[in-house]
Amino acid sequence: MNNPFFENKGPFKLTNLVYNSKTGLKPTQDSNLLSKEILISDIKSLNDATQKDITFFNSVNYKEAAQSTKAYACITKETLDKYLPKNCKKIFVDNVLLITAKVTEQFYPDSIVDDNNFNLKPINEIFTNIISGQNTLVGPNVKIGNNTKIGHNTIIEKNVTIGSNCYIGSNVILRNTYVEDDVHILDSAIVGKKGFGFIPIQSKNYRYPHIGYVHIKKNCEIGSGSTIDRGSLSLTVIGENTYLDNQVHIAHNVKIGNNCIIAGQVGIAGSASLGNNVMIGGQAGVSGHIKIGNNVQIGGGSGVIKNIPDNSKVMGYPARDLKEFIKDYKNER
Amino acid sequence: MNNPFFENKGPFKLTNLVYNSKTGLKPTQDSNLLSKEILISDIKSLNDATQKDITFFNSVNYKEAAQSTKAYACITKETLDKYLPKNCKKIFVDNVLLITAKVTEQFYPDSIVDDNNFNLKPINEIFTNIISGQNTLVGPNVKIGNNTKIGHNTIIEKNVTIGSNCYIGSNVILRNTYVEDDVHILDSAIVGKKGFGFIPIQSKNYRYPHIGYVHIKKNCEIGSGSTIDRGSLSLTVIGENTYLDNQVHIAHNVKIGNNCIIAGQVGIAGSASLGNNVMIGGQAGVSGHIKIGNNVQIGGGSGVIKNIPDNSKVMGYPARDLKEFIKDYKNER
Amino acid sequence: MNNPFFENKGPFKLTNLVYNSKTGLKPTQDSNLLSKEILISDIKSLNDATQKDITFFNSVNYKEAAQSTKAYACITKETLDKYLPKNCKKIFVDNVLLITAKVTEQFYPDSIVDDNNFNLKPINEIFTNIISGQNTLVGPNVKIGNNTKIGHNTIIEKNVTIGSNCYIGSNVILRNTYVEDDVHILDSAIVGKKGFGFIPIQSKNYRYPHIGYVHIKKNCEIGSGSTIDRGSLSLTVIGENTYLDNQVHIAHNVKIGNNCIIAGQVGIAGSASLGNNVMIGGQAGVSGHIKIGNNVQIGGGSGVIKNIPDNSKVMGYPARDLKEFIKDYKNER
Numbered sequence: 001m002n003n004p005f006f007e008n009k010g011p012f013k014l015t016n017l018v019y020n021s022k023t024g025l026k027p028t029q030d031s032n033l034l035s036k037e038i039l040i041s042d043i044k045s046l047n048d049a050t051q052k053d054i055t056f057f058n059s060v061n062y063k064e065a066a067q068s069t070k071a072y073a074c075i076t077k078e079t080l081d082k083y084l085p086k087n088c089k090k091i092f093v094d095n096v097l098l099i100t101a102k103v104t105e106q107f108y109p110d111s112i113v114d115d116n117n118f119n120l121k122p123i124n125e126i127f128t129n130i131i132s133g134q135n136t137l138v139g140p141n142v143k144i145g146n147n148t149k150i151g152h153n154t155i156i157e158k159n160v161t162i163g164s165n166c167y168i169g170s171n172v173i174l175r176n177t178y179v180e181d182d183v184h185i186l187d188s189a190i191v192g193k194k195g196f197g198f199i200p201i202q203s204k205n206y207r208y209p210h211i212g213y214v215h216i217k218k219n220c221e222i223g224s225g226s227t228i229d230r231g232s233l234s235l236t237v238i239g240e241n242t243y244l245d246n247q248v249h250i251a252h253n254v255k256i257g258n259n260c261i262i263a264g265q266v267g268i269a270g271s272a273s274l275g276n277n278v279m280i281g282g283q284a285g286v287s288g289h290i291k292i293g294n295n296v297q298i299g300g301g302s303g304v305i306k307n308i309p310d311n312s313k314v315m316g317y318p319a320r321d322l323k324e325f326i327k328d329y330k331n332e333r
Numbered sequence: 334m335n336n337p338f339f340e341n342k343g344p345f346k347l348t349n350l351v352y353n354s355k356t357g358l359k360p361t362q363d364s365n366l367l368s369k370e371i372l373i374s375d376i377k378s379l380n381d382a383t384q385k386d387i388t389f390f391n392s393v394n395y396k397e398a399a400q401s402t403k404a405y406a407c408i409t410k411e412t413l414d415k416y417l418p419k420n421c422k423k424i425f426v427d428n429v430l431l432i433t434a435k436v437t438e439q440f441y442p443d444s445i446v447d448d449n450n451f452n453l454k455p456i457n458e459i460f461t462n463i464i465s466g467q468n469t470l471v472g473p474n475v476k477i478g479n480n481t482k483i484g485h486n487t488i489i490e491k492n493v494t495i496g497s498n499c500y501i502g503s504n505v506i507l508r509n510t511y512v513e514d515d516v517h518i519l520d521s522a523i524v525g526k527k528g529f530g531f532i533p534i535q536s537k538n539y540r541y542p543h544i545g546y547v548h549i550k551k552n553c554e555i556g557s558g559s560t561i562d563r564g565s566l567s568l569t570v571i572g573e574n575t576y577l578d579n580q581v582h583i584a585h586n587v588k589i590g591n592n593c594i595i596a597g598q599v600g601i602a603g604s605a606s607l608g609n610n611v612m613i614g615g616q617a618g619v620s621g622h623i624k625i626g627n628n629v630q631i632g633g634g635s636g637v638i639k640n641i642p643d644n645s646k647v648m649g650y651p652a653r654d655l656k657e658f659i660k661d662y663k664n665e666r
Numbered sequence: 667m668n669n670p671f672f673e674n675k676g677p678f679k680l681t682n683l684v685y686n687s688k689t690g691l692k693p694t695q696d697s698n699l700l701s702k703e704i705l706i707s708d709i710k711s712l713n714d715a716t717q718k719d720i721t722f723f724n725s726v727n728y729k730e731a732a733q734s735t736k737a738y739a740c741i742t743k744e745t746l747d748k749y750l751p752k753n754c755k756k757i758f759v760d761n762v763l764l765i766t767a768k769v770t771e772q773f774y775p776d777s778i779v780d781d782n783n784f785n786l787k788p789i790n791e792i793f794t795n796i797i798s799g800q801n802t803l804v805g806p807n808v809k810i811g812n813n814t815k816i817g818h819n820t821i822i823e824k825n826v827t828i829g830s831n832c833y834i835g836s837n838v839i840l841r842n843t844y845v846e847d848d849v850h851i852l853d854s855a856i857v858g859k860k861g862f863g864f865i866p867i868q869s870k871n872y873r874y875p876h877i878g879y880v881h882i883k884k885n886c887e888i889g890s891g892s893t894i895d896r897g898s899l900s901l902t903v904i905g906e907n908t909y910l911d912n913q914v915h916i917a918h919n920v921k922i923g924n925n926c927i928i929a930g931q932v933g934i935a936g937s938a939s940l941g942n943n944v945m946i947g948g949q950a951g952v953s954g955h956i957k958i959g960n961n962v963q964i965g966g967g968s969g970v971i972k973n974i975p976d977n978s979k980v981m982g983y984p985a986r987d988l989k990e991f992i993k994d995y996k997n998e999r
Contacts, residue, residue, distance in 0.1 A: 153801075
């Protein structure tokens with residue numbers, strides 16, 4: 001993933017990055033780790049990491065990605081050691097996600113909370129190529145294409161690129177978002193805030209950085225009051241010509257394909273993915289990490305808790321084949 | 334339906350309206366159609382159309398309305414020809430809804446998107462008979478009755494009539510809405526935006542015009558963060574003394590009766606109708622085009638996918654008789 | 667309950683309070699009631715009322731609280747007489763809740779509707795110890811701790827105390843809320859509005875006063891677009907270190923414990939209570955007056971309609987034991 005929005009404060013020497021007062025980790029006598037002092041450029045997923053990156057590996061579900069990772073080093077636990085390449089330096093810890101968060105925030109300290117930027121300016125002082133409403137504010141690192149219209153009281157906080165011929169409503173809040181051409185974002189939508197991801201700790205949870213952004217492709221429509229959270233390590237993506245109705249919630253890292261139609265009050269939990277031409281009825285929910293294929297239809301109110309293959313029609317909670325759902329319904333009556 | 338809010342650019346000669354570069358239709362040799370050149374005043378539903386109007390007919394479900402339509406002309410498909418009166422001029426097309434949209438937008442070009450009106454004024458510059466907050470803006474074609482109070486940062490965009498003794502909260506967005514007396518619309522509600530209706534087309538959906546408005550009758554309350562979309566051809570109606578809780582979504586063309594109580598996060602899909610004295614528990618959903626009678630109680634979380642007769646109590650997903658729902662529940666435990 | 671936010675206009679002489687044009691009640695010849703003319707300080711619940719207070723008793727479900735109430739007088743119906751202490755003066759009425767509402771509003775006339783305060787000031791004119799955005803307004807009886815940051819277009823209407831090191835986003839609306847230290851309230855959340863409580867009356871419902879407030883304890887996070895209503899007679903409480911995701915709805919009088927995690931679009935109906943360490947998946951709902959124990963996990967999409975004991979895992983609609991839910995699901999496929 002490119003990261004156009006969050007500044008990478010690296011590179012760091014591996015031992016400096018891992019063993020410090022932030023992580024609370026003490027260096028071990030592991031000569032394997034200490035012998036070399038290369039500079040670590042970034043933290044990336046198992047798949048994306050290069051030989052200059054550090055990664056993390058916390059669940060056996062990702063063992064295949066672990067086996068082929070190119071990462072220079074990996075934050076993990078001893079029980080997962082066997083799945084990682086021999087030449088990958090392992091940093092064994094008790095709480096993989098907590099140490100990963102603490103390492104990530106050294107690279108990207110600005111990505112943990114959405115502290116408002118307090119030096120916003122009236123948008124029409126900065127942009128003369130667009131039509132904009134009153135009380136609309138804009139912050140740093142924002143680009144807006146020609147012939148885009150933006151309503152009233154909208155806040156384009158920082159790290160936002162908007163294409164041409166877009167329409168952004170009133171009371172909208174945008175940050176850390178890349179919007180292609182001809183996109184409509186309706187009133188009071190909130191796009192690009194950090195996801196609902198943190199490490200639960202009694203009495204004070206630990207927030208982890210969200211360095212992904214939201215990518216909304218061309219010709220989309222995002223309904224009023226909808227929320228789309230940005231990704232943690234990867235992106236949140238809304239494919240071309242996908243329409244979201246009002247009060248939809250799209251969690252962090254979700255990938256939605258092209259030409260999807262998602263009705264009101266639907267919720268898609270973190271890291272779920274949808275193919276192309278998916279239709280979802282109102283109030284349906286999709287669990288986290290679920291994969292939904294192409295050309296799938298999900299009935300209103302459904303709760304999808306397993307992967308759905310291409311060309312399926314499902315309904316129910318839990319969602320099952322539509323024909324079975326209808327048959328059961330008729331038997332019950 | 335009267336249309337106080339969207340300007341009708343008609344009348345148009347029938348052939349000019351139908352056969353032009355917007356619709357992409359070429360005139361046929363159908364002398365029946367071309368022989369007369371009357372002026373078409375408006376586009377209306379099968380039921381509402383007069384001898385000066387054009388209508389459309391796309392589904393056999395509406396065959397009864399088709400048989401008795403008074404419309405001068407009808408956009409339809411050849412397979413539905415037999416249901417229409419002989420003297421109604423038929424315009425046969427492949428995609429009825431697409432051509433209907435393209436005809437409608439010639440009458441009402443301003444109703445396709447909710448482009449902000451950018452010449453809003455501070456409300457207290459225009460209205461001296463009300464109490465209003467700061468940063469609240471008001472656009473053209475707005476009327477507000479005496480003793481109404483309106484909060485801060487609220488946008489009354491255009492085409493809004495508000496009665497007397499109303500209370501409108503802060504961060505509210507209103508357009509294309511007729512509000513009677515003694516109505517409370519709470520913070521961040523969004524009323525009168527166009528509905529989630531469009532013709533799905535690969536790579537670029539086609540938005541159709543929404544020329545209906547929202548009619549909120551007297552003594553209603555609309556909860557915080559709720560969204561009520563305006564109708565496409567007909568109205569969206571909230572009956573007298575009906576109360577909506579927070580985060581409720583009412584889609585386009587929905588009709589709700591009097592004295593209804595609708596709890597938080599309920600969703601009513603497009604063109605559904607509710608009678609009087611209907612109570613709906615939190616998070617319940619009603620499918621599109623469903624008819625719910627008078628004095629109906631719908632349990633929280635229910636999904637209503639069929640019509641519900643008067644005086645029923647239902648619960649479940651799909652919703653069924655409440656007693657059966659409870660019996661099944663007890664058996665399961 | 668202390669009431670730091672709503673001014674108590676009492677005390678009142680009992681007969682003046684009860685028999686007047688607002689209640690529409692005429693004094694009876696009940697010498698028991700009229701013989702003494704003590705001053706009534708407040709209206710409180712059966713449990714909380716002292717010998718200087720009036721209370722109400724409307725349902726046999728609360729008979730134990732009734733039996734031990736210390737209230738000087740009680741609004742009730744004749745059929746419930748036997749449960750109340752002999753020395754408690756009974757005021758028998760047909761509609762207990764309606765008369766209770768009418769008595770309560772004599773003590774707290776400002777608590778019925780959230781009429782905006784229209785004399786708000788720019789926050790940075792009042793507070794110099796915080797960092798704040800543009801167009802953010804603040805009203806009377808507001809305190810804000812050091813090092814707190816508040817975004818743009820936010821309205822802190824009245825009766826709000828915010829601790830130190832808090833982060834309040836943009837477009838947020840706060841009223842009647844006590845926020846401890848280190849709390850994050852994200853964009854467009856609405857906290858402290860009156861609950862969805864009223865007495866249904868044909869043609870014009872009767873709103874009852876909400877004199878409770880919202881108490882958000884330290885280290886909490888409230889997600890974007892969430893709504894938390896204040897209590898009617900008691901408080902709405904969010905325990906320490908509890909995190910709410912986006913578009914969550916918490917109704918009036920709900921009590922949530924510490925270290926809870928509540929995912930997107932969850933709804934908790936009025937007067938429900940949750941213990942500590944409760945996890946709730948996205949879109950789940952909890953019915954009113956339900957008690958959920960400690961260490962409970964509720965699956966996404968569930969509908970909880972009965973009390974849940976400590977250490978349970980439940981899922982489904984209606985929610986049942988998670989193992990049974992999974993077993994049934996596997997059998998169905």
